[in-house]
Amino acid sequence: MPHHAFFDPAPRAHSDGLFLRDEVRLANRNHGALLETLRYDVTPAGLHYLLNHFDVPYVADASAWRLDIGGKVRTPSSLSIEDIRRLPQRTLRVTLECAGSGRANVSPRWLSMPWMHGAVGTAEWTGTPLRHVLERAGLDIDTVEVAFFGADRGFDKGVEHAYGRSLEPDLALGDDVLLVHAMNGQPLLPQHGFPLRLIVPGWYGMASVKWLHRIEALAEPFDGYQQVHSYVYKKTAQERGTPVGHMRVKSLMVPPGIPDWWTEQRMVEAGPITLYGRAWSGAGVPITEVEVGVDGQWSQAQLGPVAGRYAWRGWQFVWNATKGEHELACRATGADGATQPLEAPFDRGGFGNNMVHRLQVTVR
Numbered sequence: 001m002p003h004h005a006f007f008d009p010a011p012r013a014h015s016d017g018l019f020l021r022d023e024v025r026l027a028n029r030n031h032g033a034l035l036e037t038l039r040y041d042v043t044p045a046g047l048h049y050l051l052n053h054f055d056v057p058y059v060a061d062a063s064a065w066r067l068d069i070g071g072k073v074r075t076p077s078s079l080s081i082e083d084i085r086r087l088p089q090r091t092l093r094v095t096l097e098c099a100g101s102g103r104a105n106v107s108p109r110w111l112s113m114p115w116m117h118g119a120v121g122t123a124e125w126t127g128t129p130l131r132h133v134l135e136r137a138g139l140d141i142d143t144v145e146v147a148f149f150g151a152d153r154g155f156d157k158g159v160e161h162a163y164g165r166s167l168e169p170d171l172a173l174g175d176d177v178l179l180v181h182a183m184n185g186q187p188l189l190p191q192h193g194f195p196l197r198l199i200v201p202g203w204y205g206m207a208s209v210k211w212l213h214r215i216e217a218l219a220e221p222f223d224g225y226q227q228v229h230s231y232v233y234k235k236t237a238q239e240r241g242t243p244v245g246h247m248r249v250k251s252l253m254v255p256p257g258i259p260d261w262w263t264e265q266r267m268v269e270a271g272p273i274t275l276y277g278r279a280w281s282g283a284g285v286p287i288t289e290v291e292v293g294v295d296g297q298w299s300q301a302q303l304g305p306v307a308g309r310y311a312w313r314g315w316q317f318v319w320n321a322t323k324g325e326h327e328l329a330c331r332a333t334g335a336d337g338a339t340q341p342l343e344a345p346f347d348r349g350g351f352g353n354n355m356v357h358r359l360q361v362t363v364r
């Protein structure tokens with residue numbers, strides 16, 4: 001890929017200072033969950049967090065959309081949305097989280113979309129398991145990866161590319177990776193990938209390519225920008241790092257009481273109050289425990305019902321609020337024993353920050 005000194009002449013860096021104009025611009029285009037909406041089991045589509053790298057493609061007529069399947073396949077093909085609807089359909093409830101969620105709380109922070117809490121949401125996604133399309137095309141035996149390309153295009157660090165990601169064939173041929181045309185029973189909204197997107201349950205959001213219009217079977221590992229340059233855990237600039245994959249165990253709390261407009265401070269009345277939140281993990285690992293911390297003292301929260309392998313789990317906890325200043329926190333643990341750290345793990349790109357969620361509350 002050619003490198004131009006275009007749009008991005010200075011290398012981006014880290015900062016512990018004020019948010020830059022470019023960060024604020026990105027934060028205006030993309031939005032996280034309003035924490036109070038974590039009360040919904042399924043996030044209403046308009047409240048689902050949003051992360052677009054480039055422009056939302058204008059699609060006036062979904063019936064003209066084509067999904068092309070090519071590369072190392074026996075039968076290259078081109079499918080319409082109608083063709084995809086005629087394949088076996090499946091609906092999965094999936095919690096998606098952006099790998100950069102919590103980036104603004106990593107110190108020093110990488111200059112990018114400055115997520116604070118909650119670039120996370122849960123939807124019911126309907127479509128066909130990807131394998132139906134791949135099996136019809138017939139992957140060559142020397143296929144090592146399957147790449148997925150969106151219709152959106154732009155530059156990052158001077159490299160022009162269409163948004164693209166890849167999966168290994170074993171995962172791509174599983175039953176749970178879906179080619180999706182509907183979200184919560186309605187056609188996808190433009191910003192969430194209309195008319196067709198990929199959903200890769202259990203993975204951070206970057207794998208779930210929106211505005212999907214081309215699938216390519218590859219005999220070499222995919223070397224696209226979003227695969228090898230963007231989403232890699234690294235502590236230093238020099239190391240190769242490890243690719244970002246499954247979501248890490250995490251939880252969030254619905255802020256109790258009422259807020260101050262300008263600060264994050266909450267005002268609560270003294271007495272028993274029920275705290276609510278959500279907990280999730282990646283790779284289909286069940287949540288086994290959520291603890292609530294009050295001024296550093298941890299107690300068990302009560303877990304709500306399981307709503308599928310890939311959906312977050314509700315939790316609640318009755319707190320006897322006493323007058324004064326308090327710090328509340330929540331911490332989830334998965335069946336694999338993984339739990340949330342008390343401090344943000346440092347990562348250069350600010351990926352995978354699953355530190356405990358804390359909030360300050362004044363009780364009167």
Ligand SMILES: Nc1nc2c(c(=O)[nH]1)N[C@H]1C(S)=C(S)[C@@H](COP(=O)(O)O)O[C@H]1N2
Pocket residue numbers: 048049050051052053054096097098099149150151152163191192193204205206207208209210211
């Ligand atoms: N084509 C395309 N697909 C994409 C993206 C994108 O910018 N372009 N962003 C990815 C990232 S980083 C995330 S976190 C999810 C966000 O999905 P949502 O906006 O529907 O919540 O989409 C992924 N798929």
Ligand SMILES: [Mo]
Pocket residue numbers: 051097098099100205206
């Ligand atoms: Mo993301």
